Amino acid sequence: MILITGGLGFIGTHTTRALLDLGESCVLVQRRQGASADERVVVEQADLTDERALLSIGERHKITGIVHLAGSMPWPPGGHEPAEGAERALKSLFNVFRAAQEWQVSRVGLASTIGVYLGASGESPFAEDVPLPMTVAHPIPGFKKIGELITDHLAGAMGIDAVTYRIGAIWGPGGHTPSPFFGAPQLVHAAAHGTDHGDLRAGDGMDLLYARDCGRAIALLQLAERLRHRTYNVASGRRTTNGEVAAAIAKLVPGARPHLTESPETGLWLDVTRLREDTGFEPEYDTGRGAADYLAWLGAGNPR
Structure with missing residues (x-):
């Protein structure tokens, strides 16, 4: 065990x-x-x-x-x-x-x-x-x-x-919202519940997994x-910005057009060569699939 x-x-x-x-x-x-x-x-x-x-x-x-x-x-x-x-x-x-x-x-x-x-x-x-x-x-x-x-x-x-x-x-079912470190959870929750996502910049990003x-x-x-x-x-091995998450949500939720402040792309991401070579790991969820799964989970009545 x-x-x-x-x-x-x-x-x-x-x-x-x-x-x-x-x-x-x-x-x-x-x-x-x-x-x-x-x-x-x-x-x-x-x-x-x-x-x-x-x-x-x-x-x-x-x-x-x-x-x-x-x-x-x-x-x-x-x-x-x-x-x-x-x-x-x-x-x-x-x-x-x-x-x-x-x-x-x-x-x-x-x-x-x-x-x-x-x-x-x-x-x-x-x-x-x-x-x-x-x-x-x-x-x-x-x-x-x-x-x-x-x-x-x-x-x-x-x-x-x-x-x-x-x-x-890390973002997805069960995660804390709002996150003090990145904007993806706020954007998904705002789309799911019709609430304000707060003041987020389009170019802010991080290695989302x-x-x-x-x-x-x-x-x-x-x-x-x-x-x-x-x-x-x-990690995923790439930077994902708030703008990318917002674009994915807009394709999934009719009428959802999160307004983000335009800004240069910032945020660090990681090299995942070790993880891939030693375990064969590859992410199964890209931004679009992750947003769809997260929205479905929230739509099922889960509290977060």
Whole structure:
């Protein structure tokens, strides 16, 4: 069974589905008690900062791999006193590695973010070997950089096969709206509900990857027989602008003509050569298909 922290969250839900589709069973860990949604899915209640509670899961299930998607950062602001928040974030990561060693899992995958490339020298697409700046503009990429360094150290020192996913801008069913980082979710929700999408610029873009594709990419990395690297960009390999998303929506929703402020194209995107070569992954959802699927999901009465 694959243990997934954050398995009931946005990316976790799609990763779980992808692993199930590939024949795996999953154990989802969350702080609050929850019910199982599938005969091959078990939900376990545990705080990742509680080492004993986490390790006890291995007494009830045969864990063969770990996908660590739960937030490893003191976020949102004010959730904890700053030093306590940082301590909890890092303690969760250490406990995941302790569990991996005790259970002798085949691989640990850990979520990072496209945000670690912000401020990097050079131009997109950024590959995984680009030197990253020590400065950070936001706590999320800051703590992800810290996590990547700790992961690299512990993987070597403990002899654990650990892989970091630098995840792009993910959009689709279950995602948070509005997003503070990119405009696609706002545009889709505005078209679905006839509301205002806010002040968005046509040229602003990012490496968008549809949520179902993201889950499948992570599942393929978790299950690959052999991986040649410790870090993988999980993205589409291209920049998608707000203007492109708006054009796709206009073809799908009669009368929807999102008004965007004209602007030059900006936004980084990633080199996904490693991901393609080592897993065979190719996105199944382009902008148009993703927008259509997202609109259909919202039209079915889902809240997000």
